[in-house]
Amino acid sequence: xxxxxxxxxxxxxxxxxxxxxxxxxxxxxxxxxxxxxxxxxxxxxxxxxxxxxxxxxxxxxxxxxxxxxxxxxxxxxxxxxxxxxxxxxxxxxxxxxxxxxxxxxxxxxxxxxx
Numbered sequence: 001x002x003x004x005x006x007x008x009x010x011x012x013x014x015x016x017x018x019x020x021x022x023x024x025x026x027x028x029x030x031x032x033x034x035x036x037x038x039x040x041x042x043x044x045x046x047x048x049x050x051x052x053x054x055x056x057x058x059x060x061x062x063x064x065x066x067x068x069x070x071x072x073x074x075x076x077x078x079x080x081x082x083x084x085x086x087x088x089x090x091x092x093x094x095x096x097x098x099x100x101x102x103x104x105x106x107x108x109x110x111x112x113x114x
Contacts, residue, residue, distance in 0.1 A: 051082065080111070087112050 035041045055078045065071045077095075084091035089112035098108050 083111055 035043055059065075059074070065074055080094065081091040084094050094109070094112060101107070101109055
């Protein structure tokens with residue numbers, strides 16, 4: 001994969017007008033480009049951005065939270081709701097069970113399995 005990048009870079013250089021240099025990767029660090037060593041990884045984080053979009057819009061509409069505790073509660077609820085949805089389980093059923101068990105002095109139930 002690195003050889004292809006170098007080859008492409010040389011091809012681009014050949015197409016550039018005289019005296020103009022194409023952008024160059026200053027340092028190659030394997031940890032900064034994991035997709036080169038793990039081709040099964042997506043090239044972008046588009047799926048992660050889409051997953052967060054709903055929560056960002058909700059935060060914007062509601063003008064956010066006023067305290068650090070409120071921010072933490074919002075983030076935890078968002079995480080639980082998204083996890084339940086990804087595992088094809090009703091987030092509301094889980095939240096009802098969690099609140100009921102905590103009120104009874106019992107530990108939180110585990111998140112639904114895959």
